[in-house]
Amino acid sequence: MANVAKKVSWSGRDRDDDDEDGRADETTPLLNGTGPGLAAGGRQLTSSSFLRIGQLSNVDLNEDVHELETELPRQYPNEIPHNEKLLSLKYESLDYDNSENQLFLEEERRINHTAFRTVEIKRWVICAMIGIFTGLIACFIDIVVENLAGLKYRVVKGNIDKFTEKGGLSFSLLLWATLNASVVMVGSMIVAFIEPVAAGSGIPQIKCYLNGVKIPHVVRLKTLVIKVCGVILSVVGGLAVGKEGPMIHSGAVIAAGISQGRSTSLKRDFKIFEYFRRDTEKRDFVSAGAAAGVSAAFGAPVGGVLFSLEEGASFWNQFLTWRIFFASMISTFTLNSVLSVYHGNAWDLSSPGLINFGRFDNEKMGYTIQEIPIFIFMGVVGGILGALFNALNYWLTMFRIRYIHRPCLQVVEAMLVAAVTATVGFVMIYCSRDCQPIHGSTVAYPLQLFCADGEYNSMATAFFNTPEKSVVNLFHDPPGSYNPMTLGMFTLMYFFLACWTYGLTVSAGVFIPSLLIGAAWGRLFGISLSYLTKGSIWADPGKYALMGAAAQLGGIVRMTLSLTVIMMEATGNVTYGFPIMLVLMTAKIVGDYFVEGLYDMHIQLQSVPFLHWEAPVTSHSLTAREVMSTPVTCLRRIERVGTVVDILSDTSSNHNGFPVVESNPDATQVAGLRGLILRSQLIVLLKHKVFVERANLSLVQRRLKLKDFRDAYPRFPPIQSIHVSQDERECMIDLSEFMNPSPYTVPQEASLPRVFKLFRALGLRHLVVVDNRNEVVGMVTRKDLARYRLGKEGLEELSLAQT
């Protein structure tokens, strides 16, 4: 009971209400005042029979009865180890489809033409703000990383210089490893213990969100804070990671936060932008935020828009594109101007992104037609290496999910990776005899070690530096700065380190490590080409480093259009568009032959019900009848409160949408479908006690408005926190005003691809299957569709699991 009393606040900071939303713990006490006998008794029944307690008995099941009995022997708990062919119950859909009930229509009617124009202006203002804040966050990350990493490298360099003379370099190694491990420990702890959803690059999560899956906590302010701190700490901790991927997630969180005009975590409501408090509007802004994030990360506004288009947006229109482009431009401009001021050349505007590939416009960097086959070959290499990377990471991630699931183990693992990264770097630098003369100050932290005075260790420019700087060095250092042995060893080591690092419980991206691996082997490729052709003029290694980077990144993430444009914009050279496109295309084709892209793979491993563009190609033989869930828990148009409460608090069936049928007690008449009502709406109704009896009792009672539903969005309280007395249970509740009277329906004979198309194109959450008398026979939800997947041997069916 104490537990219940604690959870009464509406928008209070309630840790679990988001994902507990109906999936309450078994230990949570049910409502006080409810008949415990009913609830407890219900639990002992088989699930299929309990489901029918709250539903009309005349739902048409006449021909299915004989088939239902096959469910009975499956009652024992079926435990299996985690695998890729599961769908988690943890994830719910977002409501992209507006519930067009009477309240909504009334409000829309009230808004006149000029008011709509104000709404449009507000959208632009929000996009500008998204751009500005994303840019500022990117600046913050960049400046803090630069300073902290600089401090760390100076300390370690001082130490190494000191011990090179006197002996005792093992202490330097220990110092470096300990520094890395302790910084990463902090970064990993905040992620593992405070907000696990901030782990990784966040791109898979945002991809799922834009696909319509509600990932718990993904767009919270707390996630943003943890993400930003986590990224800073993991880059400073010297892991093989980049800070670019997380920018996309950060941008998305900023967008989701700003567009709502309030922060539930901080309990602040600014009373602005209330019109946008629903999933449809929020999704548009989140795609703008993701674009702004890409734009700030790479200085690629067009690439950002295309990224949102390619990876995210399931729903798109031209006005949205233009607004998103605006947000991207603002974001890169903000970053550029603030960083320019920070670097002391205020009017220069020379740093448009977190990573700048530098200028590729001198003659030596140009390419000729003869080189294109070589580039395509590099694409093939990139595809193979990318597939290898993904396959290794797949096994590792599977192991991590199965065995390393406790937060403290995850922290220990991250620390070990950090220590090993430092050790590998140190040993490589120690063993390398590749000395290069110092040219002024192009090298940020030149390590002399065993080189002659006035020279530096060439391996150290690659390992003893932040990955971003190493990438740029590989692109632009003059030919002869690295010897092939150094590059080969570096590629090999960094490949395994990066593969090992991705998927740790730290927030960090995979873009920069991929670019770095690719740049290293690309440069190696260029150097060997130059050996083979006896130093032909066109074999500038920097150019091949760029192509290698593109090939490797393409082979790992398998993005096409957006990645081409991002690379093109980051190099600032449009003529590179053609070879980069060819390289990425080849890498994708070759890579897809072996395994799928890293992000898709992780989405699959997380058991997310993700809907791809099209239904699986061989699924035409399936019809809605086989896809749908049945029987469906229906509500009557005028329903008893007790029944509603019982249905909502039933833990074994955490349905979110309920078809509303005609409340005709006469059994001869069919109970046709009248509408659809959502769990969140029912909870708001119960909370405000909108009962028929009460309305008759006191006419002064305020009518419920759409605002009441919006205020509760997006964290609707769980049913357990709503107190309904024994008397109230006998009241009746009239749903006709609040339900969506025109839900989408399909007949039983509709094929799976047709259902899929409807679902995907409209962003539905529930699709009711009716028979020819408009009676509800089943319900299709996201999980019913996502479970069909094209596997290696044709169509596969995934199973649902509790995770």
Place this chain on the structure above:
Amino acid sequence: MAPRPCLLLPLLLALALALGPAAGKARRLLALEALGEAEELAEELWGAGLPGDLPELEPECRRLLAAFAEGSAALTGCLGRRARPVRLCQACHRHYRRLLAQYGSIARAVGNSSESHNCAKSILTSDRLQIVVTLSEFFNETWDAANCANCLKNDSEGLSDSTVEFLDLFNKSLTCFEHNLQGQTIYLSPNNYTEVCKNCNETYKMLNDLYNNLQRMNRQGGESGHSAHLCIDVEDAMNITRKLWSRTFNCSVPCSDTVPVIAVSSFILFLPIVFYLSSFLHSKQKKRILILPKRIQSNASLVNIQEKYS
């Protein structure tokens, strides 16, 4: 590309006529040119110092031009002579400064004639080649690339104090090397330099530290526009010394302690193996509980199987 004189002549004549007062001289000149003797004549005229025959250039301007020519010759000579070992900035800064002044006076000079064209215009911009500008640009670029401004005083009057100090120390260490190498020739044997290493260590260390200090100061000041290089004289001097020290004399032998490094690194590399093995053996594997969907058990799975074998 040279236009044929027969084609050009009438055109130029027309132009000369149009020019009015100067036309007579111009026509004569053009006639000479047409004869192909213009070059010799011009040299002759120049040598004879006949002012009236070069209407474009006033005597004042010609004097400035001559001064610039001499100055650039001197600077070129200086630069060439001081190319190895690099002493550009020390030796040639006076020449450079003078040349700058001369160029400046050309650019600023206004001819004493009342006509609109002045020296700057006639010397610097009246032809396609603009050789004076090109020369001056070349010298400026060379000077900037050498970063000489860095080891000169702010007003470019002589070397700055830190540079003088550095060069003193540099000379001192060179004398030290020489002094200690007396009696043995450089190519005697590579291992016999212990004497040098021992005796000159202090001077070398001081030189090295001073250089590093200069570099650090320069980098800090570098935010405000200067490039991060020191001037070429100092850089080159340091390079020579370092090469002598660590390559020729082999003096800087760092202690390599391979055994402890291998021990520590293999210990750290061993940790993850222990970690993964122990978590594999001791951690309880996470199980997923399958949830059974409520569905019409139809032939859906049958279809799949049929498809697989079809």
